[in-house]
Amino acid sequence: MRTDTELLQGDARAYAAFYRRHEDAVLGFHLKRVGSAELAADLTAETFARALEGRRRFDPRRGNAGAWLFGIARNVLSRSLERGRVENEVRQRLAMQPLELDDHAIARIDELSDEAAQQALDELPEDQARAVRGRVIDEYGYDELAEQLACSESVVRQRVSRGLRALRAELGTDE
Amino acid sequence: MTRLPELERELQRAAEALERRRRPWWRISLLGGGATFALAATAFAAAELLLPEGDPVPKAPPEQRASLPDMDPGTTRLTSLRAEDPGGGLPWGLSVTRDKAGNIFCAQVGRVQDGKLGVIGRDGTFKDDGRFHPLSPDANQSGVCGGSPPGGDLRLSHNGPPIPASGFTGSFLSPAGGCREHVANPKATMSPQTRRKLRNVPVCKASSLRVVKYGFAGRGAVEIEYGGVRIKADPEESGAYLFVLKPRKGRRLTLNVKYDDGTVCRERSVMDIEPCP
Numbered sequence: 130m131r132t133d134t135e136l137l138q139g140d141a142r143a144y145a146a147f148y149r150r151h152e153d154a155v156l157g158f159h160l161k162r163v164g165s166a167e168l169a170a171d172l173t174a175e176t177f178a179r180a181l182e183g184r185r186r187f188d189p190r191r192g193n194a195g196a197w198l199f200g201i202a203r204n205v206l207s208r209s210l211e212r213g214r215v216e217n218e219v220r221q222r223l224a225m226q227p228l229e230l231d232d233h234a235i236a237r238i239d240e241l242s243d244e245a246a247q248q249a250l251d252e253l254p255e256d257q258a259r260a261v262r263g264r265v266i267d268e269y270g271y272d273e274l275a276e277q278l279a280c281s282e283s284v285v286r287q288r289v290s291r292g293l294r295a296l297r298a299e300l301g302t303d304e
Numbered sequence: 305m306t307r308l309p310e311l312e313r314e315l316q317r318a319a320e321a322l323e324r325r326r327r328p329w330w331r332i333s334l335l336g337g338g339a340t341f342a343l344a345a346t347a348f349a350a351a352e353l354l355l356p357e358g359d360p361v362p363k364a365p366p367e368q369r370a371s372l373p374d375m376d377p378g379t380t381r382l383t384s385l386r387a388e389d390p391g392g393g394l395p396w397g398l399s400v401t402r403d404k405a406g407n408i409f410c411a412q413v414g415r416v417q418d419g420k421l422g423v424i425g426r427d428g429t430f431k432d433d434g435r436f437h438p439l440s441p442d443a444n445q446s447g448v449c450g451g452s453p454p455g456g457d458l459r460l461s462h463n464g465p466p467i468p469a470s471g472f473t474g475s476f477l478s479p480a481g482g483c484r485e486h487v488a489n490p491k492a493t494m495s496p497q498t499r500r501k502l503r504n505v506p507v508c509k510a511s512s513l514r515v516v517k518y519g520f521a522g523r524g525a526v527e528i529e530y531g532g533v534r535i536k537a538d539p540e541e542s543g544a545y546l547f548v549l550k551p552r553k554g555r556r557l558t559l560n561v562k563y564d565d566g567t568v569c570r571e572r573s574v575m576d577i578e579p580c581p
Contacts, residue, residue: 140319145319153307173308174314210426211391213392223321228314237307238307
């Protein structure tokens with residue numbers, strides 16, 4: 130498999146491969162912060178356009194390509210928030226066409242937030258994950274869960290509360 | 305398959321165009337017979353970016369609230385006045401609230417989104433989260449209050465130091481955070497206790513500071529000018545004015561208010577107000 134550096138130094142097809150490799154991560158980054166699939170797609174387009182324009186300046190000795198790309202993503206997001214509109218200067222310079230998203234594309238971007246939640250849930254300690262799944266997804270009562278998990282109701286409540294707090298912190302929804 | 309195949313195609317196409325541009329001119333000449341390139345500037349729909357909403361600005365601490373008029377939040381009204389920020393983004397707005405006894409009114413400024421006054425999480429405020437945080441009349445945010453005349457013809461003028469573009473003017477030691485003014489020689493002007501307190505408070509970037517001048521010139525005002533910006537006064541809003549400028553060293557700003565009877569009121573500072581009608 131070619132490295133990110135090789136893809137960035139390669140031809141147009143190599144850059145498309147670089148995009149495919151990092152699309153989900155950048156889309157997810159923006160989606161988490163703006164909460165809208167359309168805006169996340171727009172911000173992602175500008176991020177990759179900037180990376181394309183600046184890829185010859187990427188220096189692997191100063192850090193990996195992922196960190197470099199996320200630096201660009203953060204910069205695009207903060208400048209867009211400051212200006213109150215999604216930046217599009219580089220896309221204009223590169224004569225890129227605006228994105229037109231249909232419902233299917235929006236749904237596919239929105240999946241990313243579910244995937245992030247699922248991943249965060251999987252990373253919880255087993256006892257908390259089972260308590261959160263049982264209470265929030267399967268909608269069991271605390272008493273039923275206490276029986277299933279062979280512990281007291283107050284322990285279940287504590288696990289659910291700790292689990293949700295950890296999820297909120299991980300998903301950035303408690304800011 | 306990617307989630308945005310259209311974007312992948314556009315990026316590949318743009319990358320190919322960049323490669324063509326980077327080829328030496330003699331190769332272009334041989335290949336395309338001296339082709340000329342015209343880059344079409346594609347019109348993009350400027351996507352309106354509503355900031356995600358965060359927690360409201362925290363309320364002022366009880367000891368501070370005790371010294372403030374007892375405001376009636378039900379009377380809060382965002383005036384129709386808007387001022388552009390020199391750096392772009394959400395416009396600035398001005399709101400008024402009356403106290404419960406109806407004797408006093410207070411004005412507040414901030415950034416406006418979706419008909420609400422608030423502050424932006426930037427310049428150290430709300431950990432720079434980039435969100436919009438709504439303001440309530442009893443929030444930890446400075447403002448200015450004045451007597452409420454029986455006919456409702458408001459007169460008020462606020463003067464203060466530049467504030468950050470976040471719009472937050474409350475205490476930077478509050479949970480909302482924020483930035484502080486640059487102090488040239490802190491050892492000479494601040495006690496060790498104060499310096500310790502401010503150690504972790506970031507200094508506001510000069511480019512983030514704004515001169516925000518606001519007030520009400522009364523219903524008789526016709527035209528109001530400040531720092532070279534002129535607005536038409538609206539009698540329905542008691543001649544409300546709001547100017548947001550970048551501070552400039554050595555610039556002396558004067559507020560000029562022209563009234564419908566021909567008189568002009570000039571305010572250079574709080575201590576220098578010519579008689580107004």
